[in-house]
Amino acid sequence: MAASVREKQAVALKRMLNFNAAPLKNTAAEPVWKVLIYDRFGQDIISPLLSVKELRDMGITLHLLLHSDRDPIPDVPAVYFVMPTEENIDRICQDLRNQLYESYFLNFISAISRSKLEDVASAALAANAVAQVTKVYDQYLNFITLEDDMFTLCHQNKELISYHAINRADIQDTDMEAIMDTIVDSLFCFFVTLGAVPIIRCPRGNAAEMVAVKLDKKLRENLRDARNSLFTGENMAAGQFSFQRPLFVLADRNVDMATPLHHTWTYQALIHDVLDYELNRVVMEEGAGPEPSPAGARPKKKNRKTYDLTAADKFWQKHKGSPFPEVAESVQEELDTYRAQEDEVKRLKCIMGLEGEDEGAISMLSDNTAKLTSAVSSLPELLEKKRLIDLHTNVATAVLNHIKSRKLDVYFEYEEKLMSKSTLDKSLLDIISDPDAGTPEDKMRLFLIYYITAQQAPSESDLEQYKTALLDAGCDLSPLNYIKQWKAFTKMAATPANYGNSGVKPMGLFSRVMNSGSQLVMEGVKNLVLKQHNLPVTRILDNLMEMKSNPETDDYRYFDPKMLRGSESSIPRNKNPFQEAIVFVVGGGNYIEYQNLVDYAKVKHGKKVVYGCSELSNAAQFTKQLSQLGQK
Amino acid sequence: MAVDITLLFKASVKTVKTRNKAIGVGFDSPKDEIFKRSRPKSGFSPKAKEVISNITKLKDFLLQHRKDYVSAGSLISSDLTRMTDNERDQIDQDAQIFMRTCSEAIKQLRNEAEKQVTSAQLRKHRGAVLDLIEVYLRGVCKLYSEQRAIRVKRTVDKKRLVLEVPDNPVNLWDEGRTEDELSPEEVQMFEQENQRLVSEMNSLVDEVRQIEGKVVEISRLQEIFAEKVLQQETEIGSIHQLVVGATENVKEGNEDIREAIKNNAGFRVWILFFLVMCSFSLLFLDWYDS
Numbered sequence: 001m002a003a004s005v006r007e008k009q010a011v012a013l014k015r016m017l018n019f020n021a022a023p024l025k026n027t028a029a030e031p032v033w034k035v036l037i038y039d040r041f042g043q044d045i046i047s048p049l050l051s052v053k054e055l056r057d058m059g060i061t062l063h064l065l066l067h068s069d070r071d072p073i074p075d076v077p078a079v080y081f082v083m084p085t086e087e088n089i090d091r092i093c094q095d096l097r098n099q100l101y102e103s104y105f106l107n108f109i110s111a112i113s114r115s116k117l118e119d120v121a122s123a124a125l126a127a128n129a130v131a132q133v134t135k136v137y138d139q140y141l142n143f144i145t146l147e148d149d150m151f152t153l154c155h156q157n158k159e160l161i162s163y164h165a166i167n168r169a170d171i172q173d174t175d176m177e178a179i180m181d182t183i184v185d186s187l188f189c190f191f192v193t194l195g196a197v198p199i200i201r202c203p204r205g206n207a208a209e210m211v212a213v214k215l216d217k218k219l220r221e222n223l224r225d226a227r228n229s230l231f232t233g234e235n236m237a238a239g240q241f242s243f244q245r246p247l248f249v250l251a252d253r254n255v256d257m258a259t260p261l262h263h264t265w266t267y268q269a270l271i272h273d274v275l276d277y278e279l280n281r282v283v284m285e286e287g288a289g290p291e292p293s294p295a296g297a298r299p300k301k302k303n304r305k306t307y308d309l310t311a312a313d314k315f316w317q318k319h320k321g322s323p324f325p326e327v328a329e330s331v332q333e334e335l336d337t338y339r340a341q342e343d344e345v346k347r348l349k350c351i352m353g354l355e356g357e358d359e360g361a362i363s364m365l366s367d368n369t370a371k372l373t374s375a376v377s378s379l380p381e382l383l384e385k386k387r388l389i390d391l392h393t394n395v396a397t398a399v400l401n402h403i404k405s406r407k408l409d410v411y412f413e414y415e416e417k418l419m420s421k422s423t424l425d426k427s428l429l430d431i432i433s434d435p436d437a438g439t440p441e442d443k444m445r446l447f448l449i450y451y452i453t454a455q456q457a458p459s460e461s462d463l464e465q466y467k468t469a470l471l472d473a474g475c476d477l478s479p480l481n482y483i484k485q486w487k488a489f490t491k492m493a494a495t496p497a498n499y500g501n502s503g504v505k506p507m508g509l510f511s512r513v514m515n516s517g518s519q520l521v522m523e524g525v526k527n528l529v530l531k532q533h534n535l536p537v538t539r540i541l542d543n544l545m546e547m548k549s550n551p552e553t554d555d556y557r558y559f560d561p562k563m564l565r566g567s568e569s570s571i572p573r574n575k576n577p578f579q580e581a582i583v584f585v586v587g588g589g590n591y592i593e594y595q596n597l598v599d600y601a602k603v604k605h606g607k608k609v610v611y612g613c614s615e616l617s618n619a620a621q622f623t624k625q626l627s628q629l630g631q632k
Numbered sequence: 633m634a635v636d637i638t639l640l641f642k643a644s645v646k647t648v649k650t651r652n653k654a655i656g657v658g659f660d661s662p663k664d665e666i667f668k669r670s671r672p673k674s675g676f677s678p679k680a681k682e683v684i685s686n687i688t689k690l691k692d693f694l695l696q697h698r699k700d701y702v703s704a705g706s707l708i709s710s711d712l713t714r715m716t717d718n719e720r721d722q723i724d725q726d727a728q729i730f731m732r733t734c735s736e737a738i739k740q741l742r743n744e745a746e747k748q749v750t751s752a753q754l755r756k757h758r759g760a761v762l763d764l765i766e767v768y769l770r771g772v773c774k775l776y777s778e779q780r781a782i783r784v785k786r787t788v789d790k791k792r793l794v795l796e797v798p799d800n801p802v803n804l805w806d807e808g809r810t811e812d813e814l815s816p817e818e819v820q821m822f823e824q825e826n827q828r829l830v831s832e833m834n835s836l837v838d839e840v841r842q843i844e845g846k847v848v849e850i851s852r853l854q855e856i857f858a859e860k861v862l863q864q865e866t867e868i869g870s871i872h873q874l875v876v877g878a879t880e881n882v883k884e885g886n887e888d889i890r891e892a893i894k895n896n897a898g899f900r901v902w903i904l905f906f907l908v909m910c911s912f913s914l915l916f917l918d919w920y921d922s
Contacts, residue, residue, distance in 0.1 A: 062757050112637070114644070
């Protein structure tokens with residue numbers, strides 16, 4: 001994996017946009033214009049990777065949704081990037097009939113079946129447009145890469161493969177098959193883009209095993225099919241730079257139910273938890289006025305701002321995993337550096353004004369012109385920096401407001417203590433009945449974590465007490481039913497997950513961190529320091545990568561699609577530790593696990609870890625799914 | 633990674649064709665294909681392509697003669713590859729005229745596109761196409777100005793070399809002259825004066841060279857400033873519009889308030905009148921009754 005998955009996918013997209021020829025490096029090349037048409041899936045894949053400006057640079061004048069009204073634009077080639085579903089094919093056929101564009105380049109996100117291809121062919125014939133359909137490609141890009149080392153499977157229709165869809169009681173076999181097929185198809189596309197055939201390990205007896213079996217079969221079939229194997233030729237050459245094959249660990253959400261509900265303290269995870277954050281884009285409301293407007297006046301318009309948090313944003317890349325107080329300090333630092341640079345530029349103006357009157361000031365002038373040139377050329381960078389600082393200040397302030405109003409730091413501390421089984425200084429009942437500490441949802445989450453991590457179930461009377469307290473606070477108790485079932489089930493199956501020892505030290509005795517002149521005054525918010533600990537998923541990965549023997553993971557099945565005979569044994573043939581790993585969670589993932597894996601990879605030098613999940617859900621969405629499951 | 637299934641597609645087309653023939657489904661006779669689509673050849677596309685081909689020609693021309701143009705050429709080089717300054721000036725002029733015509737053509741296309749009544753998407757598409765062409769033209773212009781900057785620098789350096797060379801011949805000349813006509817003191821005086829003049833000229837030349845460099849820099853900066861000022865101008869224009877709108881609104885608001893006060897006052901007068909009339913009528917009834 002010399003280049004990250006994100007780069008590979010971006011390169012593949014750029015190739016596609018260049019009519020599937022390698023893009024030229026010529027700086028002053030003739031512009032060739034084209035129109036890009038995508039469906040919602042294509043939009044989700046393209047938007048985290050390429051900005052509108054980059055699309056423009058590649059010559060794309062218009063980008064439109066497939067199912068919108070489109071006017072005919074003659075003499076222009078059109079590049080389609082869609083999923084091969086029935087409605088999309090129908091719409092393409094309709095376009096062919098209406099002769100909207102001059103030539104058509106059809107790119108299907110995942111492989112199109114023979115019958116659907118014939119549908120397109122017959123429509124093209126009927127419209128006499130066969131010559132116009134210039135190229136048809138299967139792109140195998142059916143996954144969304146959000147970061148260099150994180151991907152998810154889908155964002156549209158994610159409730160079809162969510163935790164709720166997989167674990168509900170009334171699921172049919174056919175539904176399950178369909179869900180598994182979707183997941184396996186996307187994973188297959190992922191490995192084709194990566195260009196490597198992994199070794200698969202998965203636990204027994206749950207959805208992850210089904211996915212592993214199917215994926216193994218699909219990879220095996222494709223490898224055997226010598227004619228059109230996707231893993232030969234130049235793909236393999238790229239993948240062979242690493243002499244080892246990557247390890248692919250499939251985990252099921254059921255192995256760790258507390259992490260999705262956990263209140264978190266790192267920047268990116270907080271944004272995902274507290275604000276509206278999808279596909280690297282934050283949507284916030286500006287100017288939230290706390291006071292009601294005076295009677296008779298028109299209500300103040302709240303405008304929504306969207307911010308893109310991209311890979312080019314250096315501050316974001318550096319700090320997306322840092323604890324929140326560190327982020328606040330860094331924003332302040334950046335602001336100070338920026339102000340210093342701005343002052344220098346302004347000072348130059350004064351100097352220039354003075355020197356203009358001096359007669360024999362040619363030599364000094366030369367120095368100043370050089371300074372002026374450098375100042376002017378650095379202006380665009382300064383402006384960009386200012387924009388980023390504003391962005392992060394706004395986002396961090398919004399997050400801080402949420403933390404303060406919901407007292408999320410208290411929750412975080414308490415949950416860390418619960419998960420590490422250290423002594424609790426406040427009773428759970430106190431927190432639950434505290435009226436101004438968090439929304440009912442927060443309290444429910446806290447209680448669920450307590451229930452999940454408790455060694456023995458609390459006694460009936462205790463439980464009743466908690467329930468009444470929760471009902472008083474206005475919580476919905478249906479997730480609790482489901483968690484009870486789950487706990488009973490997992491207790492039978494295996495030992496409950498151990499969350500490792502994590503200590504949470506409140507930093508010092510001061511409970512306020514005042515930055516002079518800072519807008520982010522963290523009054524009353526404890527400055528908590530995270531000590532490194534490993535979540536269950538990270539521990540599983542560690543065991544499998546280092547070939548450590550552990551009762552939890554010894555039982556995992558072993559699949560190697562390259563072996564001639566599929567074996568049922570779970571004895572790995574390869575005894576060396578792996579250098580690269582891909583962790584995939586079936587049933588929903590979150591940024592907390594991702595951050596934990598990133599930290600783990602940093603500690604172990606030279607190992608690369610990629611995190612994937614079937615869908616990303618924050619705690620609110622996950623609780624909703626649990627309550628839906630509990631209501632059955 | 634991407635699999636080209638165009639051949640598969642063509643094969644399916646053939647299958648469908650044979651299937652249709654077998655079923656006997658009538659499809660459009662191949663005659664229509666000969667007439668192809670007599671689509672309205674909207675003049676936009678070919679014109680845009682023409683502009684692009686022109687710009688490409690200019691680029692090729694510049695790149696072709698770049699080596700010759702830029703070659704400093706030692707004083708003793710073959711005449712074949714060296715360009716005279718006249719030729720260089722000619723190239724400069726031609727290139728400038730060409731670039732001007734191209735940008736004129738782009739502007740014209742833009743106006744035409746605006747005037748034509750078309751769908752919103754088509755208009756946006758055309759705008760974006762023209763932007764792309766402009767960016768391309770700007771890139772080629774940059775090539776040209778780079779070339780020109782190198783040329784200016786070389787001539788400046790060359791002049792410096794040329795100026796320093798004549799120093800020696802002048803001195804030799806002095807010493808070779810017969811000393812019958814001038815006395816040794818006068819010769820020495822002349823020599824000193826010569827030296828003085830030469831050093832003066834040198835310092836002048838130095839200063840001029842420096843100033844020239846500065847002026848080039850300043851002109852570049854000025855270009856950037858001009859761009860920024862133009863941007864600000866548009867922004868100021870929009871702010872002006874907003875302010876005008878705001879004053880209008882405030883004026884109307886004042887009018888409305890005046891109206892309201894008047895109505896309020898009028899209303900009060902009527903109420904007072906009504907109350908007075910009521911009390912008078914009461915008094916009258918009372919007096920009438922008793």
